[in-house]
Amino acid sequence: NAGVTQTPKFQVLKTGQSMTLQCAQDMNHEYMSWYRQDPGMGLRLIHYSVGAGITDQGEVPNGYNVSRSTTEDFPLRLLSAAPSQTSVYFCASSYGPGEDTQYFGPGTRLTVL
Amino acid sequence: GENVEQHPSTLSVQEGDSAVIKCTYSDSASNYFPWYKQELGKGPQLIIDIRSNVGEKKDQRIAVTLNKTAKHFSLHITETQPEDSAVYFCAAPNDMRFGAGTRLTVKP
Secondary structure (H helix, E strand, O other): OOOEEEEEOEEEOOOOEEEEEEEEEEEOOOOOEEEOOOOOOOEEEEEEEEOEEEEEEOOOOEOOOOOOOOOOOOOOEEEEOOOOEEEEEEEEEEOOOOOOEEEEEEEEEEOOO | OOOOOEOOOEEEEEOOOEEEEEEOOOOOOOOOOEEEOOOOOOOEEEEEEEEEOOOOOEEEEEEEEEEEEOOOEEEEEEOOHHHHOOEEEEEOOOOEEOOOEEEEEEEO
């Protein structure tokens, strides 16, 4: 199993550009989530999904969109990138929310100029 | 919502010493308490977890203790080794909130 994969590993954007961060898992997990990690602030939840076709907002959803058309994939879209979105982004998956181990991808380091 | 406070933010120990990291939470409905380790350039990885029906769990040099009355749980690492150097996170996943992290440095 590849586990949780994320692409790209690094990305530089200009303010106002849009892009999609890709996330895929091959563990047949129902629950998937996106976090951003900033220095001194730990991991903050952006959006999550409890199954295909179902998504919901986390702690810091503004400026991001998600969709879940399949169990395997959970892309994160930046609509109009801002310097405040410079961060490291992690995708995670688990069998269910709340009381299950989360498996994290390797992360995407995004810089917005 | 759940607030998760983690202390200390940095911890430096000599190889062979013990390290303790503590997390406090606010939501008494939490029943699952994991600890994750993040090495440089990688995603967090679960190292140990505990559920609310037990007070302590051990896995070789790592242990987690839970005090539900006081709403805190702690990570204990004994006989620390340089490869234990990393950032450690606690989480209250009932609300998907993580502590701010503890950077542990083990000096040889």
